[in-house]
Amino acid sequence: MKNRKLALLAFALPVGALTAASPAWADESTTLHADLAPLNDSGASGTSTVTVEGTRVTVDIDTSGLLAEQPHAQHFHIGGTNMCPSSDAVDDVEDDDRLSTSEGQPSYGGIEASLTTEGDTSPDSALAVERFPAADADGNVSYQRTFEVSADVASAIEAGEAVIVQHGVDYNGNGEYDAEGGGASDLDPELPAEATDPATCGKLTPAPEGGMAAGGGGTGSEGLDALALGSGAALVAVAGAGFLARKRMFQGR
Ligand SMILES: [Cu+2]
Known part of the structure; x- marks a missing residue:
């Protein structure tokens, strides 16, 4: 016994x-980093850390040099060559010295999640201007949010195929989004191009294991x-x- x-x-x-x-x-979770570099000579740059756990993502973004006191749409873009575009003539197919959101699409792909501050985070909220973070008086955006994404989006992020793009550029330097700076937006003719053209871009790369x-x-x-x-x-x-x-x-x- x-x-x-x-x-x-x-x-x-x-x-x-x-x-x-x-x-x-x-x-097991995957952590990725992105260095956000300026597009369209925005003068803005920043860093982002994204952690993926199943279909739950936690997104941290810190950017400076953005147009102050204006909202900045920001998304996970997935597709294309999974890269940030260069701002040069190769990508600027309209040859108007600015890179529209559509012109960057062959590089960074389409909008697969909207990094809003509250509510819906799907592509439906791509231009939900009132739910995107506004830069403070010094042009800084500090963003953190945890939310659910689809399984496809989660696995694309984990695979290093997602790019973070922040939008909103003040071409004519008058402190606001207006059509004088770049005409109408390629995404929504009701909006000025300044409000939707990309200001920063960064490819999310898996952090080294360990x-x-x-x-x-x-x-x-x-x-x-x-x-x-x-x-x-x-x-x-x-x-x-x-x-x-x-x-x-x-x-x-
Ligand atoms: Cu975007």
């Missing part, structure tokens, strides 16, 4: 160890892989011992 209890304990151990280990795998804790280096991630492999092998060994113990238990009956 005493032996049987011991044998059960031995068998229970690896199961317990496996159960304890599983949440770590289930909670992150800062492992020093961010390639050797750090190899170390982690080796560790995972090692503990996996240990689990198999313990499970094997449990199996043997159980076998003995049945033989002893």
Whole structure:
């Protein structure tokens, strides 16, 4: 009887160890970074960090140099060549010295999520101007939001195929969005092009595995892989011992 209890304990151990280990795998998240560079000589730039966990994304954006006290539409763009466009004549097909949102589309693709401050985040809200962050008096935007995206969008972001684009450029430097600066928007003729032309762009790139804790280096991630492999092998060994113990238990009956 005493032996049987011991044998059960031995068998229970690896199961317990496996159960304890599983949440770590289930909670796996992907963190990506983007350096937001100016488009259309906006003079704006920033950084973004995006964490994807299942279909839940947490988006952090810090940008400076944007047109002050005006809203700036911002989106996940996915498709095209998954890149930011250059602002040069190659992409400026209309040859009017400005890159419209449509002209950038072969590079960064279409709008797949709207990074609004509240409510809907689908492409339907692409131009929901009143729900996008406004830059403060110094032209800074600091944005954070956690929301759900579709499985397709989540996996595209994880694969490094998403680009963040912030819109809103003051071409004529008069401190507001008006048609004098660039005519009507290619997205909505009711809006001035200044309100919708891209101001910053950054490709979201997966952060190195292991992150800062492992020093961010390639050797750090190899170390982690080796560790995972090692503990996996240990689990198999313990499970094997449990199996043997159980076998003995049945033989002893
Ligand atoms: Cu956009």
